Amino acid sequence: MSEVIPSLPDVEHQRVLFPEGLMLDCGVKVAPLAVAYRTYGTLNEARSNAVLVCHALTGDQYVAETHPVTGKPGWWGNLVGPGLPVDTDRFFVICANVLGGCMGSSGPPEEMTDGEGRGQGRPWGTDFPSVTIRDMVRAQKRLVEHLGIGRLLAVIGGSMGGMQALQWAATYPESVFACAPIATAAHHSAQNIAFHEVGRAAIHADPDWCGGAYWREGRLPAQGLSVARMVAHITYLSESALTRKFGRRLQGAKALTFLEDVFAVESYLRHQGSTFIRRFDANSYLTITRAMDYFDLAADHGGDLSLAFRGTPTRFFVASFSSDWLFPTAESRAVTRALNRAAARTSFIELESDKGHDAFLLDEPEFHAALGGFLSGAAEAAGL
Ligand SMILES: CC(=O)SCCNC(=O)CCNC(=O)[C@H](O)C(C)(C)COP(=O)(O)OP(=O)(O)OC[C@H]1O[C@@H](n2cnc3c(N)ncnc32)[C@H](O)[C@@H]1OP(=O)(O)O
Numbered sequence: 001m002s003e004v005i006p007s008l009p010d011v012e013h014q015r016v017l018f019p020e021g022l023m024l025d026c027g028v029k030v031a032p033l034a035v036a037y038r039t040y041g042t043l044n045e046a047r048s049n050a051v052l053v054c055h056a057l058t059g060d061q062y063v064a065e066t067h068p069v070t071g072k073p074g075w076w077g078n079l080v081g082p083g084l085p086v087d088t089d090r091f092f093v094i095c096a097n098v099l100g101g102c103m104g105s106s107g108p109p110e111e112m113t114d115g116e117g118r119g120q121g122r123p124w125g126t127d128f129p130s131v132t133i134r135d136m137v138r139a140q141k142r143l144v145e146h147l148g149i150g151r152l153l154a155v156i157g158g159s160m161g162g163m164q165a166l167q168w169a170a171t172y173p174e175s176v177f178a179c180a181p182i183a184t185a186a187h188h189s190a191q192n193i194a195f196h197e198v199g200r201a202a203i204h205a206d207p208d209w210c211g212g213a214y215w216r217e218g219r220l221p222a223q224g225l226s227v228a229r230m231v232a233h234i235t236y237l238s239e240s241a242l243t244r245k246f247g248r249r250l251q252g253a254k255a256l257t258f259l260e261d262v263f264a265v266e267s268y269l270r271h272q273g274s275t276f277i278r279r280f281d282a283n284s285y286l287t288i289t290r291a292m293d294y295f296d297l298a299a300d301h302g303g304d305l306s307l308a309f310r311g312t313p314t315r316f317f318v319a320s321f322s323s324d325w326l327f328p329t330a331e332s333r334a335v336t337r338a339l340n341r342a343a344a345r346t347s348f349i350e351l352e353s354d355k356g357h358d359a360f361l362l363d364e365p366e367f368h369a370a371l372g373g374f375l376s377g378a379a380e381a382a383g384l
């Protein structure tokens with residue numbers, strides 16, 4: 001199905017090291033803490049125009065520039081840039097690779113360290129501790145402080161990025177003027193955990209996973225990771241988008257036997273799987289999917305989501321997409337209701353789209369206009 005590649009490309013990432021490390025929710029300290037990041041635009045003198053963009057499960061810090069591994073444009077290059085809704089002529093945009101990721105922040109592919117920060121001469125692999133969305137946000141807070149920023153004008157993100165945005169507002173309300181959780185939820189649903197588990201099972205079942213020590217064997221669980229991506233990618237689309245794009249078309253000519261026939265949609269999924277393994281680490285995938293599964297902001301506040309935001313000074317923009325069955329509109333409505341109960345200044349929009357969950361990454365003019373309007377309004381309210 002997918003060719004085996006020896007390792008992920010070695011790319012130098014811009015990053016900052018915090019020697020004191022970070023104590024994680026699981027009780028293990030990661031020291032030093034590495035946070036890889038990119039910035040766009042200029043921080044103003046008052047340090048009041050910073051917008052933190054949080055990425056989704058397999059995104060990274062290359063939000064608005066050519067990706068160093070894939071050579072593709074930034075994953076939100078249609079939204080973040082000069083003159084765009086997240087206008088880098090106006091805002092100082094920061095995006096960091098999440099803790100547990102594989103693009104330079106502390107995570108499974110990075111060198112393992114002991115409690116004193118001494119390198120162990122091998123990657124963490126599956127010994128990398130469990131991380132939570134809150135741990136990811138704490139790591140980003142270190143970066144934001146390192147950049148000399150006390151309060152972010154906004155924290156925005158889609159999917160797992162939206163979970164981080166909500167966590168930021170709940171954990172550091174005084175540091176977040178505005179918050180835009182998009183195509184997300186305040187907890188990961190049973191169905192979403194179930195899909196993640198199928199992906200993890202595919203990785204575990206790959207003999208090249210080697211119990212997580214593929215790095216030692218010079219192997220990569222390419223088949224397992226590819227299948228994990230294929231099944232996950234189905235959840236990012238919608239039935240009508242798949243029908244519109246591929247229908248029941250065959251890829252190429254009809255084969256001699258039906259076993260050899262390849263439907264266009266099959267070919268597409270195989271492509272998504274085989275390109276994914278060139279840019280992502282299997283143990284990072286296991287770590288980050290687990291972090292999403294653990295996320296439950298209401299449970300962290302005695303079962304009442306509104307308590308996560310009680311008395312918050314932050315203003316919110318909640319957005320969902322009508323065909324998103326991974327993070328359906330009902331989840332965004334639940335977040336909005338909790339924000340209303342907490343008397344938070346909140347706006348909510350459900351955007352009409354047949355593109356499914358990944359609509360937040362695509363050209364959706366109404367979404368872009370609404371988010372741009374929210375950010376402009378926030379900037380004015382903040383006196384920018
Ligand atoms: C937030 C984040 O944090 S970042 C992570 C986001 N990035 C990703 O998820 C990357 C992979 N995902 C995608 O490409 C997503 O579908 C999107 C949303 C980002 C892009 O969606 P679209 O622009 O609609 O692209 P689409 O889903 O149609 O995929 C196009 C790719 O499929 C390929 N393709 C299309 N049809 C077929 C087919 N029948 N057979 C094989 N390949 C096919 C295209 O050649 C193209 O390949 P390329 O990406 O290598 O150039």
Ligand SMILES: N[C@@H](CCO)C(=O)O
Nearest residue numbers: 056057058059159236
């Ligand atoms: N397709 C995006 C969104 C998933 O939520 C990603 O891979 O990160």
